[in-house]
Amino acid sequence: MPHINLPEGLQGIRAAMAFRPETAKPLNELVEVLLHAPNSLTPGERELIATYVSSLNDCYFCQTVHGAIAAAHLDGDEELVLRVKADFAHAAISEKLKALLVIAGKVQKGGKHVTTADVEGARKAGATDVEIHDTVLIAAAFCMYNRYVDGLDTWQPHDEELYRQRGRKTAEEGYVTMSREYLPQTK
Amino acid sequence: MPHIQLPEQLPGISSAFAFRPETAKPLRELAHILLHEPNSLSQGERELIATYVSSLNDCYFCQTSHGAAASCHLGDIEVVKQVYADVEHAPISEKLKRLLVIAGQGQRGGRSCPRARSNRYRDSRRGADSRRILHVQPIR
Numbered sequence: 209m210p211h212i213n214l215p216e217g218l219q220g221i222r223a224a225m226a227f228r229p230e231t232a233k234p235l236n237e238l239v240e241v242l243l244h245a246p247n248s249l250t251p252g253e254r255e256l257i258a259t260y261v262s263s264l265n266d267c268y269f270c271q272t273v274h275g276a277i278a279a280a281h282l283d284g285d286e287e288l289v290l291r292v293k294a295d296f297a298h299a300a301i302s303e304k305l306k307a308l309l310v311i312a313g314k315v316q317k318g319g320k321h322v323t324t325a326d327v328e329g330a331r332k333a334g335a336t337d338v339e340i341h342d343t344v345l346i347a348a349a350f351c352m353y354n355r356y357v358d359g360l361d362t363w364q365p366h367d368e369e370l371y372r373q374r375g376r377k378t379a380e381e382g383y384v385t386m387s388r389e390y391l392p393q394t395k
Numbered sequence: 396m397p398h399i400q401l402p403e404q405l406p407g408i409s410s411a412f413a414f415r416p417e418t419a420k421p422l423r424e425l426a427h428i429l430l431h432e433p434n435s436l437s438q439g440e441r442e443l444i445a446t447y448v449s450s451l452n453d454c455y456f457c458q459t460s461h462g463a464a465a466s467c468h469l470g471d472i473e474v475v476k477q478v479y480a481d482v483e484h485a486p487i488s489e490k491l492k493r494l495l496v497i498a499g500q501g502q503r504g505g506r507s508c509p510r511a512r513s514n515r516y517r518d519s520r521r522g523a524d525s526r527r528i529l530h531v532q533p534i535r
Contacts, residue, residue: 230428230432231425231428231429233421233424234421234422234424234425234428235421235425237420237421237424238418238421238422238425241417241418241421242418245417265504265505266504266506267505318452318453319452319454320453322398324398327398327399337399337400337414338415340398340399341399341411341414341415342415342418345411345415345418354505355501355502355504355505356505357505358504358505358506359497359500359501359505360505
């Protein structure tokens with residue numbers, strides 16, 4: 209049971225967003241820029257960062273739906289998503305993404321945990337300043353989204369096929385377009 | 396020295412906003428709705444919530460700038476200091492005290508709120524490190 213009277217039948221963040229469309233708009237626009245808009249990091253790489261941070265925050269809805277979106281971008285490779293969550297140092301991802309995941313994990317503990325050595329490591333692996341900026345902001349933003357989803361105790365059904373289907377659709381259409389499915393439409 | 400090449404002379408989040416205007420736009424809009432637009436909670440109350448969370452996160456820039464905004468709205472810097480030091484005894488409404496408790500729990504993690512630790516979550520997490528739960532693994 210959610211802590212407040214959220215619209216029924218909507219999972220996770222969708223219920224909270226439908227409850228308060230005014231805040232949903234910038235929240236969807238932010239995630240659209242961070243994860244879906246063209247970027248030198250692929251959508252799959254950025255979704256893996258979001259999934260990893262959500263797993264550190266132990267948010268079932270976010271790690272599951274973003275894990276599914278990541279897999280959809282990565283030719284359906286669900287094993288890779290699992291590996292990144294469990295032990296990214298030994299996952300089949302680039303050294304650059306590993307270095308960015310180190311930074312993301314530090315941000316999840318608290319912004320001040322990020323060290324100059326972490327950032328130098330990412331640069332040495334080929335990360336640009338914009339990629340480092342976006343990694344920090346993805347990690348910080350997902351600490352917010354994860355707390356939003358769990359702080360209201362939203363409904364999070366454990367239905368793998370639901371998340372898999374939605375993952376494919378979101379990977380294709382992006383967040384702002386998908387939000388029209390569940391946000392009340394204004395004229 | 397910032398970790399990346401941010402525009403100089405802009406403090407705190409302003410330099411990160413100037414570095415990446417595409418993400419700055421929704422972030423500014425979100426803060427504006429949450430803290431500034433008309434709401435049944437006053438602007439001062441909402442700035443106090445933001446200040447309190449920023450102090451728990453030990454973020455100097457955010458707690459200082461939002462603390463200044465709060466004291467401006469409330470016409471009183473002392474109440475901001477008292478909220479930092481001891482919410483329970485600060486001269487604020489009972490309602491705001493209870494909301495600050497929720498904000499503090501949210502700062503520690505979304506599941507810190509006692510009722511979120513319902514059987515539903517415990518059952519779903521029993522026997523498994525949830526970080527290892529494959530996102531497609533059925534939960535029994």
